[in-house]
Amino acid sequence: MQKTLQNFIPEAAVAYVVELLNHDHLSVKIKSERKTRHGDYRSLPNGKHQITVNSNLNPYRFLITLVHEIAHFEAYRNYGRVIKPHGKEWKYTFQHLMLPLLHPAIFPNELLPLLAKHFKNPKASSDTDVNLALALKQFDEANNKTYIFEVPFGSQFKLYNGRVFKMGKRRTKRYECLELSTGKLYLFNPNAEVEVLA
Template sequence: MHKTLLNHIPPKAVNQVISLLNHDQLTVKVKSERKTRHGDYRNLPNGKHQITINANLNTYRFLITLIHEIAHFEAYKSFGKNIKPHGKEWKHTFQRLMLPFLNPQVFPMALLPLLAKHFKNPKASSDTDTALAWALKQFDQPNDKTFVFEVPLGQNFKLYNGKVFKKGEKRVKRYECVEVASGKLYLFNPNAEVELVN
């Protein structure tokens, strides 16, 4: 497990991550890309715990996602199963676990102020933090994906499932987009990754 992880996280984070994963009941699996999540945590029926992380994440997003999921495990151990998945117990645990990594040996200087701001009150997904998601995207391998907020008004785009939408105006936080085939209106997170359609 540890050798696989070494390929996915910043080198200066390795020792700290290994110490966090030094638990007999916890396994980490690196998976092929899932469109709906970066990673997840499960309390298995046999009493063991499993974390899965998408292999296609850049090293910085992978590390944030891994610590996010370890925080679920640690919060479960400390506070039991009746806590909210992304409630105050998880938030405090995530902040505590992430703090040692928030330094220029692990993350580029450009990301540190955004991470510091994000971890004052971490959300269920770093993707909901527009500035942080955009900054993290700069470290991705080149691809044909675009964030919804980058799509010009009135331009068509498609999702991973092939559905095509036309971008409309921004409501308070999300964009109104019309599905071309059905005419139905949907609200999109600004950081949803889509593909432009000519």
């Protein structure tokens, strides 16, 4: 596993992560891109535990996602299955596991203050922390996508699944957009990536 991880996370984090994964009943699978999640954790019927992480994530997002899922495993192991998936036990566990990684040898200096702020009260997804999500995206491979907050009012855009929307007004944190085929309104996080239609 160590050799595989070297291809996906910062080198300075490998030994620590391998130590976290050194459990007989825990396996990690690297998956093709999934649009709806970066990774997941599940307890398997045979008593083993499996973590999956998307292969297309940049090293910093991959590391955060992997530790997020390890925190699920650790929280359930330490507190039992009755806890909430992203409740206080998971938050505490995630904070505890991430703390040794918040170091300039692992994360770029521009990410460290955003990570420190995020881990005061970690969310179910780092994507809901707009500032952190945008900072992490600068390390992604270039693509032809536009952030939704950059889409002009009234413009049309489409999602990865082909659904077409018209850009609406900004609410407090999210953007109101009209799906053209159904006439339904949807709210989008500012850092959602879309394809603007000419």
